[in-house]
Each structure stands twice: as structure tokens, then as C-alpha cells.
Amino acid sequence: MTSGMRLPLYWRVCLINGLLFVVGTMALAFLPVTVSARVLVSEAIVLVLGLTAIVGLNSLLLRTSLAPLDRLVRMMDEVDLQRPGQRLPEGRSGVATKLVRSFNAMLTRLETERGTSNAKALAAQEAERHRIAQELHDEIGQSLTAVLLGLKRLSDRVPAELADEFRLVQETTRAGLDEVREVARRLRxxxxxxxxxxxxxxxxxxxxxxxxxxxxxxxxxxxxxxxxxxxxxxxxxxxxxxxxxxxxxxxxxxxxxxxxxxxxxxxxxxxxxxxxxxxxxxxxxxxxxxxxxxxxxxxxxxxxxxxxxxxxxxxxxxxxx
Known part of the structure; x- marks a missing residue:
């Protein structure tokens, strides 16, 4: 990379504009072009064409230098780390090449770090699901099973007037046990x-x-x-x-x-x-x-x-x- 490509953007813009003004000055100094005290039509045409050429060339040079920055800004607004692989073309040279390369490297680093942190978080989540499922099965499930067995032993001694309510308690407990087992199965x-x-x-x-x-x-x-x-x-x-x-x-x-x-x-x-x-x-x-x-x-x-x-x-x- 040449030393000119390593210049900051501010000095690059100054050099582009300075170069154009020097070219314009040289043209006025060495070309047989004059301007009357009262500007003629032909002279006005030459001035307009010269100014248009300078502005157009200046715009073209600045656009070439600043276009990668516009692409970089758009990428910053649109980038989504959940869709990896989004990168900007780096090019071989230019004032924005180093910035684009650094941005791409940052995206790679962020995607790697996000992937690592997500892996740890999801592994911890699965481990916590496993623990909760085990506790539901071993503690709450066994406790509800013991309640059901106790209710079954009492079923023969329940007064007739309480039989319907007793069966409702049994069914509710059995349904609760089924729900606990279902939740545990989904968790693990x-x-x-x-x-x-x-x-x-x-x-x-x-x-x-x-x-x-x-x-x-x-x-x-x-x-x-x-x-x-x-x-x-x-x-x-x-x-x-x-x-x-x-x-x-x-x-x-x-x-x-x-x-x-x-x-x-x-x-x-x-x-x-x-x-x-x-x-x-x-x-x-x-x-x-x-x-x-x-x-x-x-x-x-x-x-x-x-x-x-x-x-x-x-x-x-x-x-x-």
C-alpha cells in the first residue's frame, strides 16, 4: 500500500481539492485563456465548462474515496449476528480498506464470542432443565404417588355421603401427577x-x-x-x-x-x-x-x-x- 493510501481521510480530501485548484490555476496561467472586464459569452462558456469539469472530477474522486464508508454505515444498520457470514468486500487499497477490514474482523470476533456464550448459556439451560425434571419426577412425582396410594387404602373406609368428593380428590391428584410427568418429560x-x-x-x-x-x-x-x-x-x-x-x-x-x-x-x-x-x-x-x-x-x-x-x-x- 502506498504512503498516500495511508493518509487520514481529512488530508486525502484536502489533497484532492488542492490538486484540482492547482490544475485550474495552471490552466489559467499557461493556456491562452483570458477574461475581459465585461465577460463575453464565449468566455462565460469556458468558465462554466471549467467549473463543471472541476466539480465533476472532485465529486468523482470523493465518491470513490467515500463510497466504502457509505456501505459500511448501511452494513452497521442492517447487520444481524443471528445470520452470520455478512461481510463487506475489502478491496485492495483505499482510504476505507483498513476500516472495512477491521469491521469484518470485529464481526468475526463478535460471531465467535456470541456462539461461545450461546453454547454455554444453552448448555446451562439444558442442565437446569434436566435438574428440574429430575426433581419433579423424584420428589413431587413420588409425593403425589404416595398420596394416591394413601387415598386408595382409605377408599374402603370413606362414608357413602363423601364417596363422590373422595373420588374427585383421587382424580384431581391423578391428573396432577400426570401433568407433573408430562412437564418433566418435556423438560428432559x-x-x-x-x-x-x-x-x-x-x-x-x-x-x-x-x-x-x-x-x-x-x-x-x-x-x-x-x-x-x-x-x-x-x-x-x-x-x-x-x-x-x-x-x-x-x-x-x-x-x-x-x-x-x-x-x-x-x-x-x-x-x-x-x-x-x-x-x-x-x-x-x-x-x-x-x-x-x-x-x-x-x-x-x-x-x-x-x-x-x-x-x-x-x-x-x-x-x-
């Missing part, structure tokens, strides 16, 4: 650890089908085993997508697919609901659940796409290697 997908990803997704489909929404599964046979953290991300993204479809979309049908496409495994969750109205990407307003899905995808270097589906609803697609 034991089926994923014990039976694998396909069976875990099948269990998810069965669970949400019982809520009045038909869930259809499609999968490629013989998928190669994935890393445990990748399987967990796929499971959590599918779980969140199904939850969104059940709560917000008004869908009656959802398709959950897990397919091999080249060197990638692709999870797709597509519903036939009302879709999204207004928002950023593809008309979608992203909430905490979607941002959480994106953060999980980044942990395994995956690519998450959320957009309109072919049946009018929403399609969530996660692509991992």
Missing part, C-alpha cells in the same frame, strides 16, 4: 437419549396429534447417526415449531420431515395454518421462540430458514451437516 426428552432421534420425533408427533392437530411424519431411511448435540438441537427446533403451530397458527395439519439432502440432514416442519402477518423476513415477525431456534441452529453450524409454506402456513427448515 428421555426418549431422545434412550431411543434416538426418530423415536423422539415420533413421540412428539403423537403428543401434538392428541391436541387435535394431525401430524404427519416423513423421513429418509438409513440416516447416518448424528452427534448428540446436533440431535438435541433438531429435537428442540421441532418441539418449538410444533408448539408455535399448535398455539398460534390455527393449523389442522402439520408435516414433520427429516431427510437427507446431499451432505446435509434437513428437518422441516410445515403447517397449513394462517401464517404470519407483517414483520421482517418474508413477512414474519420473529419472537423469542424463533430467536431461540436460530441461536440453537448456530450452535451446530446449522442454517435455519423460516418462511411461508406451500400450503399457506409456515415452514421451519433446519439444515445441518
Amino acid at each position: 426428552p428421555g426418549v431422545l437419549e434412550d431411543l434416538g432421534l426418530h423415536n423422539a420425533l415420533a413421540a412428539l408427533a403423537t403428543e401434538f396429534s392428541s391436541h387435535g392437530m394431525r401430524v404427519r411424519r416423513v423421513s429418509s431411511p438409513g440416516l447416518a447417526p448424528l452427534a448428540p448435540e446436533t440431535e438435541l438441537v433438531i429435537y428442540r427446533v421441532a418441539q418449538e415449531a410444533l408448539t408455535n403451530a399448535a398455539r398460534h397458527s390455527g393449523a389442522t395439519e402439520v408435516e414433520v420431515s427429516l431427510l437427507r439432502q446431499g451432505n446435509h440432514v434437513v428437518l422441516g416442519v410445515e403447517d397449513n395454518g394462517r401464517g404470519f402477518r407483517g414483520g421482517a423476513e418474508g413477512g414474519i415477525q420473529e419472537g423469542a421462540g424463533m430467536r431461540g431456534m436460530r441461536e440453537r441452529a448456530l450452535l451446530v453450524a446449522g442454517e435455519l430458514r423460516i418462511g411461508p409454506g406451500q400450503r399457506g402456513g409456515v415452514r421451519v427448515e433446519l439444515r445441518v451437516s
Whole structure:
């Protein structure tokens, strides 16, 4: 890089303008051009053309120097760390090259630090879910089970006039125990650890089908085993997508697919609901659940796409290697 390219922007602008004024002065000094006391039309034309040339050349030189700064400002306004890989072209030389290179390096550092912090936060979140699920199962679940056994032993000694109320207490306790087990199961997908990803997704489909929404599964046979953290991300993204479809979309049908496409495994969750109205990407307003899905995808270097589906609803697609 030449020494001129290392000059601060202020001095670059001064040199450009100074050079143009020197050229104009030299032209007036050495060219056979004069200006009468009363400016003639031909002289006015020469002056206008000269001024236009100076202003145009000055604008061109300044635009060349400052255009990378405009691109940098736009990138600062639009950059989203949840969509990594956004970079500005650095070029070989120019006053803004060093600034653009530093900005790109900063983005790389921020993406790395964000990925590391997200990984730690989500690992802590999974560990906390595991602990809470274990406590629900071992403490509250066992306590409710003991209450149910005690109520069963007392059932033969309950007066007839209290029998209906007693059965209501039994059913309420049993329903509470079922809810505790369901919450624990959602917090810690034991089926994923014990039976694998396909069976875990099948269990998810069965669970949400019982809520009045038909869930259809499609999968490629013989998928190669994935890393445990990748399987967990796929499971959590599918779980969140199904939850969104059940709560917000008004869908009656959802398709959950897990397919091999080249060197990638692709999870797709597509519903036939009302879709999204207004928002950023593809008309979608992203909430905490979607941002959480994106953060999980980044942990395994995956690519998450959320957009309109072919049946009018929403399609969530996660692509991992």
C-alpha cells in the first residue's frame, strides 16, 4: 500500500481539492485563456465548462474515496449476528480498506464470542432443565404417588355421603401427577437419549396429534447417526415449531420431515395454518421462540430458514451437516 493510501481521510480530501485548484490555476496561467472586464459569452462558456469539469472530477474522486464508508454505515444498520457470514468486500487499497477490514474482523470476533456464550448459556439451560425434571419426577412425582396410594387404602373406609368428593380428590391428584410427568418429560426428552432421534420425533408427533392437530411424519431411511448435540438441537427446533403451530397458527395439519439432502440432514416442519402477518423476513415477525431456534441452529453450524409454506402456513427448515 502506498504512503498516500495511508493518509487520514481529512488530508486525502484536502489533497484532492488542492490538486484540482492547482490544475485550474495552471490552466489559467499557461493556456491562452483570458477574461475581459465585461465577460463575453464565449468566455462565460469556458468558465462554466471549467467549473463543471472541476466539480465533476472532485465529486468523482470523493465518491470513490467515500463510497466504502457509505456501505459500511448501511452494513452497521442492517447487520444481524443471528445470520452470520455478512461481510463487506475489502478491496485492495483505499482510504476505507483498513476500516472495512477491521469491521469484518470485529464481526468475526463478535460471531465467535456470541456462539461461545450461546453454547454455554444453552448448555446451562439444558442442565437446569434436566435438574428440574429430575426433581419433579423424584420428589413431587413420588409425593403425589404416595398420596394416591394413601387415598386408595382409605377408599374402603370413606362414608357413602363423601364417596363422590373422595373420588374427585383421587382424580384431581391423578391428573396432577400426570401433568407433573408430562412437564418433566418435556423438560428432559428421555426418549431422545434412550431411543434416538426418530423415536423422539415420533413421540412428539403423537403428543401434538392428541391436541387435535394431525401430524404427519416423513423421513429418509438409513440416516447416518448424528452427534448428540446436533440431535438435541433438531429435537428442540421441532418441539418449538410444533408448539408455535399448535398455539398460534390455527393449523389442522402439520408435516414433520427429516431427510437427507446431499451432505446435509434437513428437518422441516410445515403447517397449513394462517401464517404470519407483517414483520421482517418474508413477512414474519420473529419472537423469542424463533430467536431461540436460530441461536440453537448456530450452535451446530446449522442454517435455519423460516418462511411461508406451500400450503399457506409456515415452514421451519433446519439444515445441518
